[in-house]
Amino acid sequence: MKPFLDKNFLLQSKTAERLYHEYAAHLPIIDYHCHLDPAQIANNIxxxxxxxxxxxxxxxxxxxxxxxxxxxxxxxxxxxxxxxxxxxxxxxxxxxxxxxxxxxxxxxxxxxxxxxxxxxxxxxxxxxxxxxxxxxxxxSVQSIITKMNVEIICTTDDPIDNLEYHPKIKQSDWKVKVYPAFRPDKAMNADDPKSLNEYINKLEAINNSPIDNYNDYLEALKKRHDYFAENGCSVSDHGLEQIYAEDYTNDEIATIFTKIRKGESLQAIESLKFKSAMLYEFAIWDHEKKWVQQYHLGALRNNNARAYTEIGPDTGYDSIGDFTQAQPLSRFLNKLDTTNQLAKTILYNLNPADNELFATMAGNYNDGTVTGKIQFGAAWWFLDQKDGMTKQINTLSSMGLLSKLVGMLTDSRSFLSYPRHEYFRRLLCNLLAEDIENGELPADIEWTGKIVQDICYYNAKNYFTFK
Known part of the structure; x- marks a missing residue:
């Protein structure tokens, strides 16, 4: 009987122990997507x-x-x-x-x-x-992060955030680098025109410029995109039910935007077209700046209406959704690829039934220009556990190149979540060791150890353009 949570936790062989302790355990952490509060970091509370x-x-x-x-x-x-x-x-x-x-x-x-x-x-x-x-x-918050050997953090920030705390962190003598990530989902949420209108009003105030039409809106958001870049941002992120890729014309979107500003309700197809247009524009800007764009797809949010009314969103009432993913995702990526404007992209699915779908979709748009340009991202949210991580690793191994994966992320609001990187690294080492032990991989520990190090750290180091 093995002891609970000893130094060889999840490592089922001497080969696994060697891979983890010699090659993975000491590597720094690049947490390229999380929801930590930059104010708490800057103030070192x-x-x-x-x-x-x-x-x-x-x-x-x-x-x-x-x-x-x-x-x-x-x-x-x-x-x-x-x-x-x-x-x-x-x-x-x-x-x-x-x-x-x-x-x-x-x-x-x-x-x-x-x-x-x-x-x-x-x-x-x-x-x-x-x-x-x-x-x-x-x-203190900074000491806790340092203790976990974290090198880089990307917070998740709305376009109207003023990013006041990121320069403060940068100007300090703390060695961990903290960058903003552009998360414009509220700016495209035409399903709730009232809230979107209020959002547009806030954007007007921040830019000190009126937003009377769709072109004004794009210009205002582009200024925020530029502002994020000036503050070190090189990553965007979306948390959506699915990709939106309806056909539309610019005149249609201009008319829809006018309806939004007048407070008029939209037809379902109008909302879809507006979200499709916005998502495309954001992707074009990401490509222009050589950013990495991330798409977290498949969450069915706020299922419990009573709880949502009483205590609000992000309180534990979200679940896995069964949205149609393949066709809109293909249409979206293909539209960008056709004009050679597809940025480096990481795709995350929440429904495990979509593992193979996402892994094979990523392979459609790798073009040899960038190593691992389109990524089937690490197991996310409800899948961020032993079974989910294992399935993601196995699917990517079967249908892509596990060796080019940019590794794990916390996607967490908690400063105590960094052992999830350790958890992932232990599982990865154990799976590779199992294949070696079974004679399915050669017993070349040095090469396999290099692959482990790449997945855990170096692939992300090379993939992102953090400065």
Whole structure:
């Protein structure tokens, strides 16, 4: 019987142990997509207690607590932070075989050197020990990130964000580089014309220029795209149900935009055409600047209308959707490729049924100009766990080149999520070692180790254009 979470966790052979410990474990982390708060990084804050850094905003844990019958008062309600942590500790023993069980104990070990198993019996002692450590300089936000050997972070930022904290971070003597990423989804959300109109008004105020027509709107957004570039941005991102690739004319979009500004409701096809036009324009700008564009596709969001009304979005009520992906994705990429304006692109699917679809779609648009130009990205969100990562790795291995994958990312709002990179690296090393042990790959540890290092670090280092 192997001990729980020892140094060889997930490594099932001596070959796996060697690959991980000699080639992967020490490599820096390039976290090219996350949702960390740049203000908290710039101000180098200390969190008040373990609940504040670990439970607030973590909808993975919230979903588990609800499934365990925990009242919402102990999740997003007004109970004390200690009471909320105690309810989480009450839930943890019931998360066996859920990735939360691994992540919880990995994070306690890696950040706090706490090796106790979380339970009601250990809850108070763990809470007090970790909370005390969080008050020290060693556990400020920047120190925590440094402790995890992070080299680069890309936050996720709306076009109307002023990015005031990124220059502050850059001007400090902290060695980790933090860049903004352009996330313009709200700027194209024609499904809610009222909210979109309010967004356009905010954009007007930021640019100090009226937006009376569609051309004005594009010009205003292009200024923000340029502004992001001036502040070090070289990555864009979208979180969409699916790619939008309806045929349209510029006159149609101009008319649709006028309807939006008048507060008129749109027909479904008009909304689709507007989103298609905006998505295309963003992609053209990305190509002009040699950015990397990312598309996270397939989430069905805000399923619980009552919970959305009471506590809002991003609170644990999203799920996997079954949207049509292949045809619109092909139309979109092909339109850009036809005019040689397709930027480096990473595709992420949330529905595991789309693994092979995305892996083969990426292969359609690799053209030999850039190594791994179109990527089938790492397992995302609900797939970001042992089974999901394994399936993504195996699918890419079968239908593309695993050796050119740009590795893992956290996609997290938590400063305690960096062990997910370790989790991915351990699984990767174990899968390659398994093939070596079975005689399916040659026992060339040096070459396989190089591939491991490329996937975990060097491919991303070469793929992105961070400065």
């Amino acid at each position: 200390n969190f008040a207690n373990l609940t504040e850094i670990w439970l607030k905003g973590d909808h993975y844990k919230w979903r588990a607590m609800r499934a365990n019958g925990i009242n919402e008062q102990y999740i997003t309600g007004d109970k004390t932070d200690l009471e909320k942590f105690e309810k989480w500790a009450e839930t943890v023993p019931y998360t066996l075989r859920n990735p939360l069980y691994h992540w919880t104990h990995l994070e306690l070990q890696r950040y706090f050197d706490v090796h106790d198993i979380v339970s009601p019996k250990t809850a108070k002692a763990i809470y007090e020990e970790c909370t005390a450590k969080l008050q020290t300089a060693e556990y």
